[in-house]
Amino acid sequence: MHASQVELARRFADMQGARATWFSYARNTADLLAKVGLVGPHDRLVVCADDFESSFASLFPAHDVVFLSDATPQAFLQASMDDPEGEEARLIPQGSPASYAHPAGIHADRLFWFVGSIGCLGLRVPHLRALAEAASAVNAILIVDNTVPSCFGCSPISLGAHVSLEALDRVAAGRLSRSVVAVSVARSVQGRGRRRLVSPDAEEAYRLLAFGLGDPDDVSGCGALDDQALDAISRGLDSLPARMQRHFDHAHAIAEYLFCHPAVGHVFYPGLKSHPDRALAPNVLLHGFGPAIDFSLQGTHAELMLDRHRRFLEVCACANRRSSAGGALTRLGLAIKRDLSYVRIFAGTDDPLAVVDSLDQALRLFCNPPEP
Structure with a gap:
């Protein structure tokens, strides 16, 4: 059974071009983040998910969480500052995402950005490539909630996200007796030779997820799904x-x-x-x-x-x-x-x-x- 879950997770990862995927029982993507402990109490989490705000507020009460209604790179960069209203906020460069320099004032131990591929009130669609470029410029780990369009309708990893989360209710065609969330992480090395690119943020994301969820190739204990869930996900992916x-x-x-x-x-x-x-x-x-x-x-x-x-x-x-x-x-x-x-x-x-x-x-x- 454990081997079939590993194969199913690999299949899901391959669909998105991800390095690895984990499956875990969780009520939703915010609940999964809290359970895994990916975001520590001294980290800063910038969230653009105003239709999901109450979940984050209840699950991360003692954390440094900043809520946004605007999913632009400029809004995320400003929310990442310790003093967004002060002099430091003026140091954020303006222009295309490719021109972003590392702004002063980011003192949290780690920085995480959370956004939905379709999300917020009004079903906004963020510019994921621009967000990924801006996140890399400030060493933020970009987490994308891909639940609404699913892996069929969007591939956040291919657009530059470091982590993609997806509640699998729609993938499993409503057959899950308990909610399951898939966690996929980007490859830290892409390309070969002169085209070889290394992403320290993706490697850090993999390290943190492996610490919280275990080896993706060794499912055991609380990480194992039951037969009904595995069958529902497998049949759902086929159709x-x-x-x-x-x-x-x-x-x-x-x-x-x-x-x-x-x-x-x-x-x-x-x-x-x-x-x-x-x-x-x-x-x-x-x-x-x-x-x-x-x-x-x-x-x-x-x-x-x-x-x-x-x-x-x-x-x-x-x-x-x-x-x-x-x-x-x-x-x-x-x-x-x-x-x-x-x-x-x-x-x-x-x-x-x-x-x-x-x-x-x-x-x-x-x-x-x-x-x-």
Whole structure:
């Protein structure tokens, strides 16, 4: 059994061009980081994941964590400073990522940057190559949460990330009884001869992960997955391309419908021309624009946005909030950051026309609720 898990992890690593992959039980990617202990109490962790902020705040209460809503290299560099409002912050060079010098003021023992390949409220797509170049300039380890597009829809390692994390619910087609997170690390040496490049940050990431998770070629103890999880992941990887393409295509169709509905306020989907990252997304994402959509609903100031969205979910028959995450059924939920919220859709492989019809009926009930 242990050998089959090793082979499965190697297969997952090869899909991304990674040096190694570990599988571990964890509720989500933030929980995995906390369990492994990759980020120490004296390290600085810069996080751009405002829809995930509460998880990081609860899991890293005594750590030096800085939260961002802007995934640009400049924002990460400034958040990495000890005194971002002081004189040192002015020393951050401006210009292209290739021109970044090492800014003064970084005194944490180690520096980690965390961002989603698709993430934050509004499903932003960061410029991963630019972030990777800026991270290397300041010796930061770039960690990318690749859960939303999955390894089918994005390859953070090939774009320069040092570590890629992915909750495998969607890869396993919703068949996991316990959540599993895959941790992949980049190769520290790439190319040959004069083209040979060495990444000390990738080597440091591998060392830290191996210390926390063990030898990737020797699965034992708490690192071993059960037979059910291994079977679900193996079968999921076999069918991943066909399934994920349907997730992506269905999400695009649903987003186009929502964009045209008069009761819908804002629609955020990287494939729409209205999305702020529409021009960048094809350079980061593969095979489409992901399975997720964020949208808000029109309303009055008398009703809070969060209450409005909760009321919509109560009348939406296709919410499927009790169905398995990553499964065939389209699921609706809430993406929340304090007083801001959106309805978030994860498109399934079910009939998108039936989903749109259900959404249309729910929007009619939401706009014209029946009299008591």
